[in-house]
Amino acid sequence: MIEFRSLSLKELQDVIVQNGEPKFRAKQIFKWIHKGVEDFNNMTDLSKNLREKLNGLGYIKNMEVAQKQVSKIDGTTKYLLKLNDGNLIECVLMRYNYGNSICISTQAGCSMGCKFCASTIGGKVRNLTPGEMIGQILTVQNDIKEKISNVVLMGTGEPLDNFDNTIKFLELLKEPEGLHIGMRHITISTCGLVPEIKRLADLNYQITLAISLHAPNDIIRRQIMPIAYRYPMEELLEASKYYIEKTGRRITFEYTMIEGFNDKKEHAKELAEKLRGLLCHVNLIPVNTVVERDLKRSNQESILRFKNILEENGIDTTIRRELGSDIDAACGQLRRRYQEG
Numbered sequence: 211m212i213e214f215r216s217l218s219l220k221e222l223q224d225v226i227v228q229n230g231e232p233k234f235r236a237k238q239i240f241k242w243i244h245k246g247v248e249d250f251n252n253m254t255d256l257s258k259n260l261r262e263k264l265n266g267l268g269y270i271k272n273m274e275v276a277q278k279q280v281s282k283i284d285g286t287t288k289y290l291l292k293l294n295d296g297n298l299i300e301c302v303l304m305r306y307n308y309g310n311s312i313c314i315s316t317q318a319g320c321s322m323g324c325k326f327c328a329s330t331i332g333g334k335v336r337n338l339t340p341g342e343m344i345g346q347i348l349t350v351q352n353d354i355k356e357k358i359s360n361v362v363l364m365g366t367g368e369p370l371d372n373f374d375n376t377i378k379f380l381e382l383l384k385e386p387e388g389l390h391i392g393m394r395h396i397t398i399s400t401c402g403l404v405p406e407i408k409r410l411a412d413l414n415y416q417i418t419l420a421i422s423l424h425a426p427n428d429i430i431r432r433q434i435m436p437i438a439y440r441y442p443m444e445e446l447l448e449a450s451k452y453y454i455e456k457t458g459r460r461i462t463f464e465y466t467m468i469e470g471f472n473d474k475k476e477h478a479k480e481l482a483e484k485l486r487g488l489l490c491h492v493n494l495i496p497v498n499t500v501v502e503r504d505l506k507r508s509n510q511e512s513i514l515r516f517k518n519i520l521e522e523n524g525i526d527t528t529i530r531r532e533l534g535s536d537i538d539a540a541c542g543q544l545r546r547r548y549q550e551g
Contacts, residue, residue: 211267211268213269214268214341215243215270215339215340216341218378219388222240223237225267239264240388241388244385244387246348250265272294272339273292273345273346274349275289275292275349275353276291277290278353287350288301289302289350293318298318299346299365301346303350303354308360310359312350312362313363315338315343315365316337316372316375316379317334317335317338317368318334318336318366318367319333319334319367320333320366320367321334322368322401324424324435324437329366338367340378343375343376344382347361359391361383361391361395363397364397364420368401369399370398373406380415396415397418398410398419400420400422402421404446404448407446418460420464421462423463423465423492424465424472426477427443430477434468459489460489462490463492465493467494467516468507469507469512478520479519479523481520482520485525486525491527492520492526492527492528494528496508
């Protein structure tokens with residue numbers, strides 16, 4: 211059975227022509243799919259015969275809302291979605307003055323093993339298809355009856371570990387007949403897969419790349435990020451330079467603040483030295499509490515001190531605004547609690 215949400219317009223045209231229908235029908239169907247229609251029978255400008263044919267070929271709907279949490283503080287909404295095969299994924303709707311933003315998942319589970327993230331507990335089950343990434347946006351838009359204008363690939367999974375599906379998703383996202391979300395409205399986060407960062411650079415997308423650094427050196431980084439054994443920081447920073455040179459885009463380095471572990475003055479000074487001269491900025495993130503991990507967030511004084519040291523050394527630095535602090539904030543927590551309950 212064909213998962214129609216994963217098809218590009220060209221692929222859909224091929225399917226339609228192969229099944230004896232005129233090519234222009236594909237554009238009609240593609241538009242309906244990306245408006246959020248989940249049933250071929252609701253495509254009112256198609257003949258009954260064509261709708262029956264499409265129902266025999268495949269499906270549109272590939273997930274349903276299993277659970278939803280809405281923050282009473284700022285309206286941030288966390289969705290737990292059940293896929294057609296029973297796997298669970300999360301996505302988060304965030305409301306800003308400039309529009310609605312969604313943080314989506316790219317895998318069911320994650321194999322990267324970062325110690326500050328609940329998504330890695332239990333490992334990776336499988337990659338998500340491009341249609342399952344698109345489906346998260348369409349499902350939330352259908353729920354809130356509003357358009358989403360910004361997409362962040364920072365949910366469950368490592369986007370660059372699912373490289374080909376992630377790239378096809380980006381191509382679907384920018385399609386004028388579809389959601390038509392421009393590349394400058396997309397952020398991709400990676401824990402630091404060096405070859406894939408270079409592959410992404412060669413595509414020259416005008417996205418924002420966020421790299422999870424979380425330490426000023428390999429000794430500290432390897433204690434919380436197993437990927438650091440495969441790609442030392444020196445290689446990662448070289449790949450970052452390559453990305454900047456290829457795209458002309460500024461990189462964001464994510465830095466989770468963990469009390470007594472990576473938040474000292476000497477850590478800030480070392481980090482500033484490593485990043486000197488790079489077109490980048492650092493986003494400081496107070497670590498989320500994960501029940502299974504014994505990590506405590508840095509206090510506000512330590513975070514501000516860290517920020518000041520970086521800025522004094524010419525590194526543009528922000529402290530992440532916390533959204534949805536009264537709901538399961540850490541990535542993967544809602545999924546695990548649902549599975550265990």
